[in-house]
Amino acid sequence: MNRDARTKKLIILGVDGMDPATTKRLVDAGRLPHIKNYIERGAARKELNMLGAHPTITPPCWTTLATGAYPGTHGITCYWRQSPESLDAVVYNMDSRNCKAEQLWNVTAEAGLKTMVWHWPGSSWPPTSKSPQLHVVDGTQPGSVNMGVAQMDWEKIVYASSDTEKLRFIPHTQKAAGVGCNITDIGEVLSSGGDDDADEMMELWWGDEARKGGEIRTYVNTLDDTEMMIGAKVAYDMVFSPIAPARDWAGSPDGALEFTLLISNGKENRYGLITKNRDGVYDSVSLYRAKADKEPFAVLENGKMVSGIIDSATKKGATKPCCRSYKLLELSPDGTSLRLWISNALDTTNNMLWHPVSLHGKITENVGPIPPVSLIGGEDSELVEQVFEPSWDIYCKWQADCLEYLLDRGGYDVVFSHLHNVDCAGHQIWHLGKTLEPWNHTDEKVYQALIDRFYEQTDRYLGRFLRYLDEEYTILIVSDHGLLVGENVPPILGEYAGANIKVMEELGYTVLKKDASGNSLSEIDWDKTRAVQIRSNYIYLNLKGRDKQGIVDPKDKYALEEQLISDLYNYRDDRTGKRVVGIALRNKDAVLLGVSGPECGDIFFTVDEGFNRLHGDGLTTAEGYYNTSVSPVFIAAGQGIKPGFTTERVIRQVDVTPTAAVLLGTRIPAQCEGAPIYQILSDAL
Template sequence: MTNARAKKMIVLGIDGMDAKTTHRMVEEGKLPHIKRFLEAGSSRSGLEMLGAHPTITPPCWTTLATGAYPGTHGITDYWRQSPDSLDAVVYNMDSRNCKAEQIWNCTIEDKLKTLVWHWPGCSWPATSTNPLLSVVDGTQPGSVNMGVAQMDWEKIIYGSGDLDTPKFIPHTEKAAGVGCNITNLKEVVSSKKLNEDEDADDEDEMMEIWWGDESRKGGEIRTYVKSLEDTEMMIGAKVAYDIVMTPIKPADDWENAPADALQFELMISAGKEVRYGLITKNAAGKYDTVTLSRTKNANETFVTIPEGEMVSGIIDDATKNGETKPCCRSYKILELSDDGQTLRLWISNALDTTNDMLWQPKDLYQEIVKNVGPVPPVSLIGGEDAELVDQIFLPSWDIYCQWQADCIEYLIEHDHFDAVFSHLHNVDCAGHQLWHLAKTLYPWKATDEKVYQSFIERVYIQTDAYLGRFCHFLDEGYTIFVVSDHGLLVGQNVPPILGEYGGLNVQVMADLGYTTLKKDAAGNEIDEVDWTKTTAVQIRSNYIYVNVKGRDAHGIVDPKDQYELEDKIISDLYNYRDPVTGKRVVGIAMRNKDAAILGVSGPECGDIFFTVEEGFNCLHGDGLTTAEGYFGTSTLPVFIAAGQGVKTDFTTDRVIRQVDVTPTIATLLGVRMPAQAEGAPIYQILAGVD
């Protein structure tokens, strides 16, 4: 323990924030609040630090919290390798899998009241029952409660005076005409076949994946990535929402409906419940407002939606798996004709307002709901539909960022927290939907790269506004760190099927002769490994496992031949060429023992660690932390420190690594270092140190 240089600390973590993009936009005068932090504090000239590897959310946030490399703390990817299957993974964002101590255990030991807010990877379940520690979520990176509280999907309601009967089209089917104009309504309907007996609840995988029963039990997840269509960036950019087709007609069977009001119906809760809508005129005779009700009584509406405004924080019931809960939703009119005969209305997903499962103590949740408001849902649609990005996705994150800033500010001021470790996911969430569309490449020719580049900048401006909410704490004696886990780059080429974090990467390893899939009777490959012919597989971002006899369930490689086989795999990876450009696609490849120099060795890592060569990287996770991409982007994370105990308007030449963040926090607060910390304090930025 050392003498404290700071009394109070706020860590503002921004998932996916890229140092190169941040630096450029600061220089262009577009991020004034970040500029304020820089003038009040210290950083490198490019605002960067070196991130951990893989450049993936859970291992990097865990490194930031522990000061230890992934090979030490054991959170080595989004997923953990299944102990029973080389082609399967199990969920990994669980503090019980972390083998290194977190910094917040040290702050509470020194009597500092500590808040850990949505820190993904190693914070939940809470690492201590000490009443000085409060923890909110951390089981997934998206938004607070997203993994456990979702009761219903997002929807777009298409209303028309030309329709005769309502139809509900669940998100489980591919929506023809998604994002189309209202004139294509009949084409949308005619292209669909809705099974009236289908239970859409059974398909709600998104709502169950994070902290459901299988995650808690460590159930296996098996995904095969065989082509570009199987990759996360292709899937993530596709919109997925329920569609409701509804007739618009005069409101002649309502109580208390205004004169000339029009009515429609919409279905929620997998199409099993009905809400009633009115479309009403303004003083000029233009239809411009929608109201919704549970009954056909205009005096009992629960939301009024003016044209051009996203309305959030609205409570309405939703039912899932036979349970009905009060839920928070948001609404926005996308299109409403002056005569009221055409309507497109977006309705957000529904978040159960009673779910306090991921809050310690639980009364903290009720305190937030009472004094700030329920968790606002964020949109997960947009992708290749630029209108939805502009009108829905980004505005929903504007509302969420404001809510999160309100929550943290309230808790600091009213509950008097001394140390706050917080995480916000807006940049990374947008990145997974949008970044790859910021360069014109053949899979996405229909998108305008300039439009998507402007979206990238909007997300950073949104983030700057969020960070600006905390600037006043610099004047109140707080030390503030602004950090990120990794940056996000815009890919320069279509990436190879190698390094995808979500599953077993087949194509390159099959081309090289190491992975073989079984075939059906017609000779078509199926999603099942032929272990009798497979000597190695590539899974979980950057790891390759040799199929070793006696170690692995279906092992065929004699242990005495493993070293020689690893040497051949590494050689073949270096020799592999992209079939389009002819360029090498693998950057580095090394055995587990050698990967210790990058902090990715040991039992939780593969037999071989590799990275994809710069120029073939997708968003993040497959390359080095120093990788750069199109539109001046990179995977370099951000580091800025400001406030008490930190030099002002100072630039250091020292190389800063993520493992150094926790030791620096410990030094500033005068608490002990976490037990497994491997980094060193950034002494060069500390006030009073020459």
């Protein structure tokens, strides 16, 4: 085999949730000019798609992209890992030590190629090679860099008015530590919320206890318990503040008005000064740490988002300098009312997820502090448009700036990068792209337009790297999965974040305990429960000798699996009368989809097309409303790639790693199960 390098430099631009069907529709409409340029200069399938791994969930798919191995082989088999102690609980999973397959970045570092792994979720942190050629930034959760460890204060909206009589703080009522698949406090995920400091949290996080325990137990009984309902609900702190004439300031203009902000979970004050222009119209707000300060730390104009503002915040007794963004959403001309958004606060000194640590200082000094992204909006389309989307505009620019800085000045030969804007928006708004009964109050056309805008945002980001094609780089654009707009309200089956109770209870396999009045409790009755459905696509039998409270005799396992699979196929949606389960396979048979072995359930199943939620519960080929799909995207361009070429080959996610290895002339990782996409290579293998 010809193993000469076809390129000396490779950039993998990963975009979480990027759907080839939506991408192609917008490319054809002329709305994604930079992606069109990549396609014209490179190679892809006509549909821009590839077959993803299963389940179609962030960590397993990104790990497949990094190793060329299927989830059953590499061992990262869903967003969460099954608890070794309990069938109804999960534990934290984005730990590289859970990965049983070799990552390509270890191979490139071994080959002497300076390699950067930028926020690649699933199997990149902690670093998996001691080579000085391997540098890694975060990867412990999908959202944004440092989101899981550096957040000091939640985002909030300040409502100030001359009619408000008393200063009040109302904390957000968040049901989980994040929105969708964004973990915003890993300490909260792994513990019951004690006062651990950062070192203690890291010991819990990366120590044996994190792998053994730290259980998360969530029961999904109704639609209200599902991630699509919870994730789309607006969750932010609210501050209600009186507006009054400015008093006791070190210096304030004539006619200035004042209000008070509360930060750090309502325990610290900041002060706002509302001032008017030459025409006597109140049009600006200045923010101060104290009235005695001569200069504000932020000046806000109506409708303009300001980012990169450094102010302190306090959490669990520790005060840190933090980066925040602000936007004055509304200000009445007479200054008597305003609405102000304040982002979450990210500790600018937190470098615990940077290897080497010096990278953090270089980035913050030469590019700037990490800008916080918003996690609010959902069913409030105004907040999506005015807050959520522009916060991601700022973050996308910052990340592109970082990668350009590293490529131009850091001397990196290979870059693996991940961006989460599309998927983060997906968990907020994609299900609102079709008007279904639970969301009759929303307008699907508004949300379809927002979906398209996030792809235009992604196009601008990807466009920043086009120039590297002229500098002898090869660029691969990939995603872990696509996102679909659901055709119907999904069944309570296939939710990735908890144990799915309703359908399994109706089928008689999962039984909840009852109180004295016969009402169901949030506790499984293990003496009567024969099977549990958990982690997207897996069903576990409650087996004697294997599970702590097992009741199923191992000799009855095959017959029970046969009965359960039959019952799944016969289950019908009560609204439409249609079958809701697509396929169901025993563990040994699920090897056909790469989801067999000890880290997978006794049965692997998928929800049938038409009943899929956003992603994760169905096949990688699933399609949805508004021309959306779950398939991941694949586009290649640059050195070693045929220009303007369309291949008919079925490309699989496991093929990306061996293709990248062949392009770079390195060996293929040890457990790789894919094959090079030789049809797109400019030189024959």
